[in-house]
Amino acid sequence: MGYSTSWLAIKGRAKSDVQREFGLSESGKTEELPQSAIPGTDLPDGSYLVFLNECFHRFSASEAVLARLSQGCEPAALNEIKARLLKQQEEEQPVPSSVGVDYIIDIPLELAASFCGYRHDTRAEWGEPAFTILAENKAKRRRDPGQNAQ
Numbered sequence: 001m002g003y004s005t006s007w008l009a010i011k012g013r014a015k016s017d018v019q020r021e022f023g024l025s026e027s028g029k030t031e032e033l034p035q036s037a038i039p040g041t042d043l044p045d046g047s048y049l050v051f052l053n054e055c056f057h058r059f060s061a062s063e064a065v066l067a068r069l070s071q072g073c074e075p076a077a078l079n080e081i082k083a084r085l086l087k088q089q090e091e092e093q094p095v096p097s098s099v100g101v102d103y104i105i106d107i108p109l110e111l112a113a114s115f116c117g118y119r120h121d122t123r124a125e126w127g128e129p130a131f132t133i134l135a136e137n138k139a140k141r142r143r144d145p146g147q148n149a150q
Contacts, residue, residue, distance in 0.1 A: 005034075006060040009047040009116035010069050015040070018048050021069060022059055024134040031131050034120075039131035047116040051131065081110045 010018050019025060024038065031039060034051040038059075041049050052059055059065065085103040092101045113119040117126065 004055040005051065005053055005120065006055055006057055007034075007049055007051045007112075007118075007120065008060060008066075008069070009043065009049045009112065009118060011045065011047040011116065012072060013048065013069060015042065015048045018050065018069065019134065021065060022050065023137045024050070025137055027133040027135045029133045031133060032128070034131045036131075036133045038134045038136065040134050041129035041131045043116050043118055043129060044126045045117050047118075049116070049118055049129065050134070051120075077114050078107075078111055081114065082107050085110070 019040070024040070026040075034041075034053065037053055039051050041051070043049055050059065085107055089101060089103040092103075109119050109121070113122075117124055118129070
């Protein structure tokens with residue numbers, strides 16, 4: 001069994017601003033594991049995490065919203081992480097066509113963890129976040145500039 005999720009960690013923006021940008025509000029309900037459609041949580045580094053229990057959710061596919069929320073963000077260590085994991089893959093799987101290890105799948109996970117300290121499949125040193133279930137307020141969602149009026 002695997003995961004089919006995506007998530008966004010936004011640093012340097014207030015939780016209320018992030019929720020407003022996506023047209024979300026807190027339901028008042030919490031959960032230990034992110035199992036509802038859209039839960040959110042504060043992370044120890046000051047990021048606000050919106051967890052999407054859908055791999056290709058429209059929030060993660062919205063370039064306009066992501067561009068607005070990521071203005072001023074620091075670039076992460078993609079090249080370093082990619083090189084390290086490719087080398088590890090090569091060392092532990094000398095025959096490229098053989099089945100065995102897959103460190104390539106960890107590149108986006110480690111990249112995200114390097115940015116905000118969260119990885120969905122690992123318990124962090126700081127503990128586990130408490131997720132608040134979020135509800136979509138479609139009437140309040142900011143419209144993407146390229147989105148057609150309906």
